[in-house]
Amino acid sequence: MQYYLDGFSPGDPDVKPPAPGLEGAPRKAREVPRKVDVLIAGCGPAGLCLAAQLAGFPEIATMIVEPKHGPMEKGQADGVNVRSMEMFQAFGFAEKVKREAYWVNQAAFWKPMPGNPDHIHRVGLAQDVADDQSEMPHTIVNQARIHQLFLNVMKNAPTRLQPHYGLRVKNLEIDSAASNHPVTVTLEHMAGDGSADGTVTVRANYVVGCDGARSTVRSAIGGKLHGDAAHQAWGVMDVLANSEFPDLRRKCLIQSAKEGNILIIPREGGYLFRMYVELDKLNPDERVSNRNLTAADIIAAANRIMTPYAIDVKEVVWWSVYEIGHRLTDKFDDVPADETARRAPRVFTAGDACHTHSPKAGQGMNVSMGDTFNLGWKLAHVLTGRSDPELLHSYSAERRLEAERLIETDHKWARIMSAPPSQSELDGSEMPRFQKQFIENLEFTGGLAVRYEPSRIIAKEAQQPLATGLIIGKRFHSAPVLRLADAKPMQLGHAAEADGRWRIYAFAGRDDNGTSGGAIHKLCAYLNSHPASPVRRYTRADEDLDALIDLRAIFQQDFKALNFEDMPPLLRPAKGRYGLHDFEKIFCTDHMLGQDIYAMRGIDRAQGCMIVVRPDQYVAHILPLDGVAALSAFFDGIFKQNDVH
Numbered sequence: 001m002q003y004y005l006d007g008f009s010p011g012d013p014d015v016k017p018p019a020p021g022l023e024g025a026p027r028k029a030r031e032v033p034r035k036v037d038v039l040i041a042g043c044g045p046a047g048l049c050l051a052a053q054l055a056g057f058p059e060i061a062t063m064i065v066e067p068k069h070g071p072m073e074k075g076q077a078d079g080v081n082v083r084s085m086e087m088f089q090a091f092g093f094a095e096k097v098k099r100e101a102y103w104v105n106q107a108a109f110w111k112p113m114p115g116n117p118d119h120i121h122r123v124g125l126a127q128d129v130a131d132d133q134s135e136m137p138h139t140i141v142n143q144a145r146i147h148q149l150f151l152n153v154m155k156n157a158p159t160r161l162q163p164h165y166g167l168r169v170k171n172l173e174i175d176s177a178a179s180n181h182p183v184t185v186t187l188e189h190m191a192g193d194g195s196a197d198g199t200v201t202v203r204a205n206y207v208v209g210c211d212g213a214r215s216t217v218r219s220a221i222g223g224k225l226h227g228d229a230a231h232q233a234w235g236v237m238d239v240l241a242n243s244e245f246p247d248l249r250r251k252c253l254i255q256s257a258k259e260g261n262i263l264i265i266p267r268e269g270g271y272l273f274r275m276y277v278e279l280d281k282l283n284p285d286e287r288v289s290n291r292n293l294t295a296a297d298i299i300a301a302a303n304r305i306m307t308p309y310a311i312d313v314k315e316v317v318w319w320s321v322y323e324i325g326h327r328l329t330d331k332f333d334d335v336p337a338d339e340t341a342r343r344a345p346r347v348f349t350a351g352d353a354c355h356t357h358s359p360k361a362g363q364g365m366n367v368s369m370g371d372t373f374n375l376g377w378k379l380a381h382v383l384t385g386r387s388d389p390e391l392l393h394s395y396s397a398e399r400r401l402e403a404e405r406l407i408e409t410d411h412k413w414a415r416i417m418s419a420p421p422s423q424s425e426l427d428g429s430e431m432p433r434f435q436k437q438f439i440e441n442l443e444f445t446g447g448l449a450v451r452y453e454p455s456r457i458i459a460k461e462a463q464q465p466l467a468t469g470l471i472i473g474k475r476f477h478s479a480p481v482l483r484l485a486d487a488k489p490m491q492l493g494h495a496a497e498a499d500g501r502w503r504i505y506a507f508a509g510r511d512d513n514g515t516s517g518g519a520i521h522k523l524c525a526y527l528n529s530h531p532a533s534p535v536r537r538y539t540r541a542d543e544d545l546d547a548l549i550d551l552r553a554i555f556q557q558d559f560k561a562l563n564f565e566d567m568p569p570l571l572r573p574a575k576g577r578y579g580l581h582d583f584e585k586i587f588c589t590d591h592m593l594g595q596d597i598y599a600m601r602g603i604d605r606a607q608g609c610m611i612v613v614r615p616d617q618y619v620a621h622i623l624p625l626d627g628v629a630a631l632s633a634f635f636d637g638i639f640k641q642n643d644v645h
Contacts, residue, residue, distance in 0.1 A: 001013060001092065002582075002584060005575060005576035005578075005580060006576045006577050006578070007577070007578075012156075014092060014152075014156050015156045016056075016156055016157055016158050017158065018158055018159075018160055019058035019158040019159055019160075020058075022058075022158070022159065022160050032063075032164065032167070032187070032200045032202060033061065033063060033202065034201075034202065034203065035061070035181050035202070035203045035204070036061045036062065036063040036202060036203075036204050036205075037060045037061045037062065037204065037205045037206065037383050038050075038054055038060065038061070038062045038063070038204065038205065038206045038207075038208065038379060038383070039062075039063050039064075039065070039183075039185055039202060039204040039206070039207045039208070040062070040063065040064040040065070040207075040208045040210060041064075041065055041168075041169045041207065041208065041209045041210060041211040041215075041216070041217050042064075042065075042066060042209070042210035042211040042212060042351075042353075043064060043066035043068070043071065043072075043147065043163050043165075044147075044210055044212065044351060044352075044368065045077070045143065045146060045147070045150075045351065045365045045368045045369045046210035046350040046351030046352075046353075046368035046369060046371055046372045047064055047066075047208070047210035047211075047350075047351075047372070048064070048147055048150035048151065048154070049087075049150060049368075049369040049372045049373055049376070050064075050208060050210065050350070050372035050375060050376050050379075051064045051150070051154055051161055051163075052091060052150045052153040052154050052157075052498070053372075053373070053376035053377065053380070053498055053500070054159075054161075054376060054379065054380065055153065055154040055157035055158075055159045055161040056157050056158065056159075056498075056499055056500070057159070057380055057383075057384065057500070058158045058159055059383075059384055060159075060379075060380065060383050060384070062159065062161055063164060063202065063204075064161070064163045064164065065163065065164045065165075065167035065168065065169065065187060066163050066164070066165050066166075066167065067166070067167065067168035067190050068165060068166075068190075069165050069166045069190070069192065070165055071144070071147055071148065071151060071163075072143065072144040072147050073144050074142070074144060074238075074317065074318050076143060076236075076318075076320070077143040077364050077365035078140050078141060078142060078143060078265065078267065078274060078365075079104075079138070079139075079140055079265070079363075079365070079366070080097065080101065080138070080139045080140070080141060080146070080365070080366065081138055081363070081366045081445060081446050081447035082129060082133060082134035082136045082137065082138055082446045082447060082448065083134070083366065083370070083446060083447025083448055083450070083475060084365075084366045084369055084370075084447060085097065085098075085134070085136035085137065085138075085139060086134060086135075086136055086475065086478070086493065086617065087369065087370075087373055087498070087617070088149075089136070089493070089494055090496055090497050090498040090617065091149075091150070091153055091497075091498045092153065092497070093149040093152070093153070094136065096149060097139055097141055097145075097146075097149070098136075098137065098139065100141055100145065100268055101137075101139035101140055101141035101268050102139065102140040102141070102266045102267055102268045102269075103137040103138070103139055103140075104128045104129070104137070104138040104139065104140060104251050104265075104266075105127070105128055105129070105137070106125050106126065106127065106128055106250050106251065107125070107126050107127075107128050107250065107251045107252070107253065107438060108122055108124070108125055108247045108250045108251070108252045108253070109122070109123050109124040109125070109126070109252075109253050109432055109434070109435040109438075110122050110123065110247075110252060110253070110254040110255065111123050111254075111255045111421055111432050112255070112256060112257040112421060117257035117258075118257065118258075118307055119307055119308045120254060120255075120256060120305075120306060120307065120308075120309075122246075122247065123431075123432065123435070124431070124432075124435055125250075126435065126438060126439055127442075128251060128442075129442070129446065130442050130446075132600065133442070133443075133446055133448065134446065134448070134477075134478075135478055135479075135480075135491050135493075138445075138446065140265055140266065140267055140268060140274075141267075141268045142267075142268065143365060145268075146365070151163075166189060166190045167187045167188065167189060167190065167200075168187065168188045168190055168216070169185060169186075169187060169188075169209070169211060169216045169217055169220075170186045170187060170188045170196075170199060170216070171185075171186050171216065171220055172184065172185045172186065172207060172217065172220045172347065173220075174221075174334060174346055174347060176343060176346075180205070181203040181204060181205055182203075182205070182346055183203065183204045183205070183206070183207050183346050183347060184201060184202075184203050185201065185202045185203070185204055185207060186199055186200075186201055187199060187200050187201070187202060205346070205383070206346055206347070206348070206379060206383075207346070207347045207348070208347075208348045208349070208350060208372070208375065209347070209348065209349040209350070209353045210349075210350050210351050210353060210368070210372065211353055212351075212352045212353060213225065213327075213352045213353070213356050215349060215352075215353035215354075217347065217349055217353060218329060218349045218353045218354065220347070221331065221333070221334040221347050221349075222331070222334075223329045223330060223331045223349060223354070224329060224330060225327035225328065225329050225354075225355075225356065226327060226328060226329070226330060227325060227326045227327030227328055227356075227407070228325070228326060228327075232278070232279075232280075232281055232323065233279040233280045233281075233291060233293065233321060233322075233323055234276055234277065234278055234279060234321070234322055234323070235275075235276075235277045235279050235293065235295075235297065235298030235301065235319065235320070235321050236274065236275065236276050236277070236298075236319065236320050236321075236322065237274070237275055237277075237295060237298055237299075237316055237317075237318065237319035237320075238267060238272055238273070238274050238316070238317040238318045238319070239272070239273065239274075239275065239311075239313045239314075239315065239316055239317065240271055240272060240313075240314045240315040240317065241273070241311050241312055241313040241314055241315075242311075242312045242314065243306075243309055243310060243311045243312065244309055244310070245306060245309040245311070247264070248264065248266065248273055249266045249270075249273075250264075250266065251263075251264065251265055251266065252264040253434050253435070253438065254305060254306065255421055255432060255434060256304070256305040256306075256307075257420070257421060258420075259278075259301065259304040259305045259307075260277070260278030260279070260301065260305055261278045261305065261434075262275055262276065262277050262278070262302055262305050262306065263275070263276040264276075272317065275298070275302055275311075277298050277301050277302045277305070278301070278305070279291075279293060279297065279298070279301055279321065280293075291321075293321045295316050295319045298319060298321070299311065299313050325356055325357075326356070326357050326407045326410060326411045327355065327356045327357075327407075328354070328355050328400075328403055328404065328407055329349060329353070329354040329355065331349075331396070332348060332349055332350075332354050332395065332396035332399055332400050333345035333346075333347060333348045333349070333392070333393075333395065333396045334346055334347040334348075335393070335396075340393055344388075344389035344390050344392050344393065345392050345393065345395075345396070348375060348392075348395060348396075350368060350371035350372050350375065350399075351364075351367070351368030351371055351372075352364070352368065354371075354400075354403065355367070355403040355406065355407065357406060357407055357410040357411075363406060363410065363445070363447070366447050367402075367403070367406055367447075370399075370402070370447070370450065371399050373498075373616050374395060374398060374399055374616055375395045375399075376498075376500075376616075377500045377614070377615035377616055378391050378392055378394065378395060379392070380500045381500070381638075381639075385640065386538070386548070386639055386640065387638055387639055387640060388640060391456070391457070391638070394455055394456070394457055397453075397455065398452050398453070398455075401453065402450050402452075405449070409441065409444050409449075412437070413437060413441060416433050416434050416437050419433065448474070448475065450474065450475065450618075451471065451473040451474045452473040452474075452618060453473065454473075456637045456638060457614060457620055457638060458472065458473050458618075458620055458621075459472060459612075459620060459621040459622075459634060462621050462622045462623070463609065463622045463623055463624060463627070464622055465604070466603070466604045466607070466608075466609035466622055466623075466624065467507075467601060467602055467603050467604070467609050467611060467622050468601075468602030469600065469601035469602035469603075470601050470602070470603075470611055470619050470622065471619060472619050472620070472621070472622060473618065473619065474618065474619060475617050475618055475619070476493055476496075476503075476505075476611065476613045476617050476618065476619050477493075477601060478491045478492050478493025478494065479491070479492060479493075479595065479597040479600045479601055480492075480590045480593060480595040480597065481554060481587040481588065481589065481590060481597055482559050482587060482588050482589070482590050482592075483584060483586070483587055484555075484559055484562055484564055484586040484587060484588055485564055485583035485584065485586065486583070487559050489590055489592075489593070492505065492552070492554065492587060492597065493617070495550075495552055495584070496550075496613070496617060498615075499615070500615050501546070501547070501548060501549070501550045501615055502548065502549045502550065502612065502613065502614060502615060502620075502635075503549075503550050503551075503552065503612070503613040504549060504550070504551045504552070504610055504611070504612055504613075504631075505552050505553075505554060505610070505611040505613065506520055506523055506551060506552065506553045506554070506608070506610050506625060507553075507554045507598070507603045507608040507609050507610075507611070508520045508553060508554065508555045508556060508608045508625075509604075509605070509606055509607045509608035509625065510556060510605050510606055510608075512555065512556075512608065513555065513557060513561065513562055513563075513566070514553065514555065514562065514566060514567045514568065514571070514586070515566050519607070519608060519625040519626060520553050520555075520568065520608075520625065521568050522625075522626070523610070523625050523626075523628065524551070524553075524568035524569070524570040524571060525568065525570075526628045527549075527551060527570055527628075528545075528568070528569065528570045530628070532628075532629075532632045533628075533632065534549055534631065534632055534635035534636070534639070535548075535549050535551075535570075537632075537635075537636075537639070537641050538635065538639040538640075538641065544573065544575040544576065545570065545573045545575075546573060546575070546582070548639075549635070551570060551571070551585065552585050552586070552587065553567075553571055553585065553586050553587070554587045554588065554589075554597065555586070555587070555588045555589070556588070556589055556598060556605065557588055557589075558588065558589075558591045559588050562586075562588060564583070564586065567586055571585045571586050572585070573585070607624060607625065608624075608625050609622055609623065609624055609625065610622070610623045610624070610625060610627065610631065612631070612634065620634075621634055
């Protein structure tokens with residue numbers, strides 16, 4: 001990380017200087033602003049991910065409300081897939097999660113023993129994260145801990161953003177004719193016993209409903225969840241327990257002959273683990289609450305399934321009983337399909353407010369955060385005058401399609417998890433279906449199957465053969481590099497922060513060392529000086545040159561063959577109030593470790609290329625290094641021109 005740009009300041013570098021006017025005492029508990037730019041309903045993963053992004057923009061007035069009177073202590077979700085870990089790196093707390101969490105490295109598969117089907121036995125092991133799928137692990141950590149890490153980002157941001165606890169959205173109204181703060185939100189103060197204790201009204205430019213499956217915000221814009229249920233009760237519990245079962249510290253998928261299935265997920269801390277236990281079939285008109293199932297019922301079912309092993313539970317930390325459902329809302333924002341050409345959205349839903357699915361695939365928290373990581377930078381672009389409001393239509397277009405894919409895949413997975421073993425599986429002649437499906441699903445469960453369709457922010461025509469391992473519309477797949485200025489080995493993708501900036505990674509062609517006459521030098525000259533350069537057109541007069549578009553260069557040579565002083569000025573920009581030079585824009589391949597980013601990501605060695613990456617880490621465009629006209633045209637379709645340097 002970089003700091004001290006605008007002067008030395010002792011202490012924790014994660015604590016940013018407060019924005020002007022926020023240096024004094026914190027706000028009073030019931031002090032509610034009359035107007036805000038963005039009102040976020042719900043302090044779950046989706047709401048906090050959005051708030052953490054917007055907290056970095058002092059010019060955006062953000063408010064987040066939560067009916068509970070404090071942060072979560074015990075969370076329901078616990079799985080953090082590799083894509084979310086990559087996102088956490090951009091927020092600055094991936095290393096904390098890696099240190100504290102359980103790492104899911106292997107999955108074990110258990111099924112009925114041939115000749116003695118009342119007993120289970122292990123039939124296979126599989127990698128949980130495929131080789132080079134990500135530099136990040138798949139981790140398990142308490143959802144409440146993830147919440148706290150986001151809250152820390154908010155508290156340490158320039159805006160010192162904190163939730164307004166004890167406030168719930170009662171209703172909202174949209175004045176579609178108004179251009180300024182058109183959404184009127186009525187909030188209820190919640191008493192400790194859950195009753196309402198008066199109301200207050202806030203006007204907002206945008207509202208984001210991250211308020212769960214029973215979302216008031218979704219209902220207010222006419223949205224409904226549609227889908228089906230599997231009519232199957234499952235129990236879930238976090239326990240401290242003893243057992244002779246040998247795989248309690250592995251992720252396990254266990255299938256019995258007659259008693260149902262279990263998914264075991266080890267938790268952080270070395271002792272805690274979670275069990276998802278198949279319970280009773282439900283009648284079509286029956287709800288799971290009708291069965292009055294208890295924690296003791298879950299433990300008894302687990303012991304029947306795991307015969308000949310037994311689990312001696314010492315403490316139940318948390319438990320619940322649920323029914324699998326797969327539901328999707330018909331709209332992710334307030335604009336009907338026939339009005340998208342006439343007006344931009346003002347109200348959005350995210351997370352469980354617009355899609356619900358089985359928890360066993362571990363996607364709930366991850367997809368919810370993916371929703372608002374997609375939305376946050378778009379709201380920031382619009383509210384800071386970078387882009388027109390029509391950009392916000394892309395949120396629903398992109399995330400609803402991904403939710404449809406999620407539910408389709410999860411629906412198939414949930415059915416396989418609940419299916420009894422076939423005869424061929426019982427006699428040992430066939431790999432279990434759930435093991436096959438698990439292996440096939442690795443990209444999906446890693447959160448890496450997301451691929452956005454062509455739009456104004458995903459290029460329709462691009463030079464994909466120039467970088468065959470960095471797919472247009474998918475997340476930027478990081479790889480090891482060396483930083484030229486200090487020979488530090490690092491991941492290239494870790495140069496990106498959750499700060500709303502676009503990145504251009506310029507990969508030099510063979511023999512290009514950054515000096516005059518080479519393609520990198522010509523690209524930098526264009527971006528630095530040409531009137532059509534997106535850096536010149538869209539960076540404001542009072543901003544550093546990389547405030548909106550951050551250029552990084554990567555070379556094929558060993559770091560000893562490159563000279564920092566010979567590099568173009570744009571790769572050594574003067575920044576901040578002192579005009580300090582940035583030494584962290586230039587990288588080369590890591591010849592010592594033999595991990596060549598060009599080979600790993602299919603970069604064309606002869607001519608190199610440009611990879612344009614969105615603020616949410618998705619590849620938006622691939623161009624040759626001389627494709628400057630196409631580069632400018634692409635950004636012209638995204639940004640509004642401002643006062644130039």
